[in-house]
Amino acid sequence: MLYRFCFLLLLCLAGFSLQAQTILEGRVLNSQTKEPVPFATLGVPGRGIGTVADEQGRYLLRLPTLQDTLIVSCVGFDRQVIVPDALAAGQREFQLAPQEQALREVKVERRRVHEGLLGRNKEKADVLWMGGSSGKETVDDEWGWELGTVLRPTRRSYLEEFHLFLSANTYEHLRFRLNLYALEQGRPGRMLLSQDIQLVLSHQQRGWQTVDLRPYELLLEAQQPVVATIQWLQSEKTNPWDKYFAIPVTRQPKQTMVERENSQAIWTVHPLQPSLYFTVLTE
Structure with missing residues (x-):
């Protein structure tokens, strides 16, 4: 009773x-x-x-x-x-109001550069980090969610491609934004990008997804840590009971992974690392 x-x-x-x-x-x-x-x-x-x-x-x-x-x-x-x-x-x-570009554009001179990567390029992990809302007719109150990782380039690095692994995706249309922040007091701080770089998926695409960054001519300076995140912008699916995507995440000793519920929520930091990385050219 x-x-x-x-x-x-x-x-x-x-x-x-x-x-x-x-x-x-x-x-x-x-x-x-x-x-x-x-x-x-x-x-x-x-x-x-x-x-x-x-x-x-x-x-x-x-x-x-x-x-x-x-x-x-x-x-x-x-x-x-x-x-x-x-x-x-x-x-x-x-x-x-439009703003001036914050991250300096450069012309890449292919002299004494080496291929490398920043981030985690493994498909398998300890857990799956889920996004989505099974049972809800709309998810517009969850758009804006961000997940990412701290990157610490040891050399000047020209960003060539961005890679994200999705182990699951039930959406017919799914859109993310790539964000780069300066690392300030252990959390994302000043936004570095002034160009809108997006990753758009259709028909329940899974596996490694890639964005070509060469047209943006982006440079990370040596010994200046940054935070790279994906931000959930849009999704479409007719069945409200089966809507989600998943990113592999592995445990590690350092506080590397960051997450927040939307564009103005408080960042949380976790001893984890998601399966996302950049291929780069380093000097």
Whole structure:
């Protein structure tokens, strides 16, 4: 009897929470061109609340209240801070200003360079790190999730290709963004990329997935650690009971793997390493 009472109370509380939820719908635009900013991220600082806009800059964001500050951001743009009063007043269109490139582009001169890799290039691991939401009709409140690893180049390294291994993928369409951050106090800090580099998968692709980075001419300096992450931007699947992807992760003594729920959530650090790496040319 007590169990049933507790269960009914939980259902009532859940129903009240859903009724109190505020749904924001709008667009994210380029402040100079007034064109959409595709796949801009929206998040509440320090909390697991956020989402990602679509190709046309349209977003749908579920907030418990309108009392939180909202951060709107995208690679290559200055982030915008939206205060609660602006949300309460009905602001739903957000404009981002383009920024200057943060990671220096270089022309690669093929002199005395050697092939190498940064990261983990093994398929097998101790556990599978799962992403997805079986049983939910939508997953837009989980887009923006990030997973990555700390990289410590010992020499100047020109990034040639990025590689990610998916041991499982039930999505018909799955999109990630590659992010690079400076390592600051053991966690991702300043964003280094100003170009939007994405990995798009279709038809439940699995195994090693590759992005050619040569067109971006990216350089990592020696002895300057960085954090490379993938950020979940979009996914499509008709069956709500079978939606997930998985990345192999292995245990290790050092705190190497980083993760956060969305673009403004708090980073967590783990003694693990995911199966992702870069092929590089080192001097």
